[in-house]
Amino acid sequence: MSEVSDHDFIRRFSTLLGALVALTFVLFVLAQIMGALVPKEATKKAKAAENAVAERIKPVGQLMMAGSAGDKVMNTLVPPASAGASGEQTFKATCAVCHVAGVAGAPKFGDKAAWKDRIAQGKDTLYEHALKGFQGKVGFMPAKGGNAALPDADVKAAVDYMVDAAK
Ligand code: HEC
Incomplete structure (x- = not known):
């Protein structure tokens, strides 16, 4: 029966920690890549749709203050x-x-x-x-x-x- 020495334990534990850090890094990079892969066009369309809704639900009257867009x-x-x-x-x-x-x-x-x-x-x-x-x-x-x-x-x-x- 081999006893796990402190030295062995620390070595395995460090390896595990290292692997987890590496995994975190890989996941992070993956998320970045996926974000970049979403086509720009789709983002633009979503934005345009958002603006269209904002335009439709905007208040009928607009306060006209000096310097405001309406003014x-x-x-x-x-x-x-x-x-x-x-x-x-x-x-x-x-x-x-x-x-x-x-x-x-x-x-x-x-x-x-x-x-x-x-x-x-x-x-x-x-x-x-x-x-x-x-x-x-x-x-x-x-x-x-x-x-x-x-x-x-x-x-x-x-x-x-x-x-x-x-x-
Ligand atoms: C909404 C449109 C509109 C705007 C704004 C406008 N006009 Fe006119 N104007 C007309 C029309 C249409 C005629 C021609 C009317 C006709 O002879 O049947 C005319 C004709 C004229 C005439 C000739 C009148 C005559 O006895 O033959 C003058 C002078 C004139 N305009 C000056 C001005 C001045 C100065 C301004 C700015 C302060 C101005 N107009 C802004 C539409 C406009």
Whole structure:
């Protein structure tokens, strides 16, 4: 009968410990590899689905605090009343929406033919139509381009800017 000496015991125990450490390491590496094997596409799809759900269940109303995302969007739609904005600034901020592409029959910016007869009416009529709104033959021009907060001077400057570009 061979007796297990202390020395033997320590040696076997250390071997066992070593094996367990090695196993832990192998499992860790395996987990990493499996993680990397999940296709990126699947992760992306899961993320997109998550976003879609978040979009569907988001609250209907959003608090608009200065600087919040909603506030920034509003500012691009309805720029804050700014006294003395240049005609070009006002045009880009408010009028371009319709007058660049010719939305709803709006005379296009820089389109001489479309503006000729309009310019012939005289500036005062153009100002008045831009300020008060105007139902023409082709469509409806909302008062101040729909931005009631615009100072009259800015609207007139925008008209000047548009007329100058179409002369
Ligand atoms: C929602 C679209 C829209 C926006 C925004 C808009 N317009 Fe117009 N505008 C029109 C349409 C449509 C007409 C043509 C109406 C017609 O003759 O039937 C028009 C015509 C005009 C005319 C010609 C009026 C005339 O007597 O022939 C002027 C000047 C004008 N817009 C200025 C402006 C200015 C300045 C702004 C920005 C402050 C602006 N518009 C923003 C749609 C728009």
